[in-house]
Amino acid sequence: MNSKRSSEKLASDAARTMTDPQASAIQKSLAAGVLSQRDPNKQTGARMEDIASKVLQSDKYAEKTKSFAASLLSQSNKER
Numbered sequence: 001m002n003s004k005r006s007s008e009k010l011a012s013d014a015a016r017t018m019t020d021p022q023a024s025a026i027q028k029s030l031a032a033g034v035l036s037q038r039d040p041n042k043q044t045g046a047r048m049e050d051i052a053s054k055v056l057q058s059d060k061y062a063e064k065t066k067s068f069a070a071s072l073l074s075q076s077n078k079e080r
Helices: 009-017 024-035 048-059 062-075
Strands: none
Touching: 009 024, 009 062, 024 048, 024 062, 048 062
């Protein structure tokens, strides 16, 4: 069980992103991860951790996308 959960504000932003036709595929993927993190029984998978890490290291992504990535990494499996 994961004791960390996405905040309501971030989850709300993620939900809006999921229905935004202007949002990129990577932004929607990260947003979906943020929404799933509202459930304490969910944990960020290794593949999504890798994607989120690459997003944070890149200059080409928007701040909102990076905030989704940071949230996912903060809730990742520290033993991995």
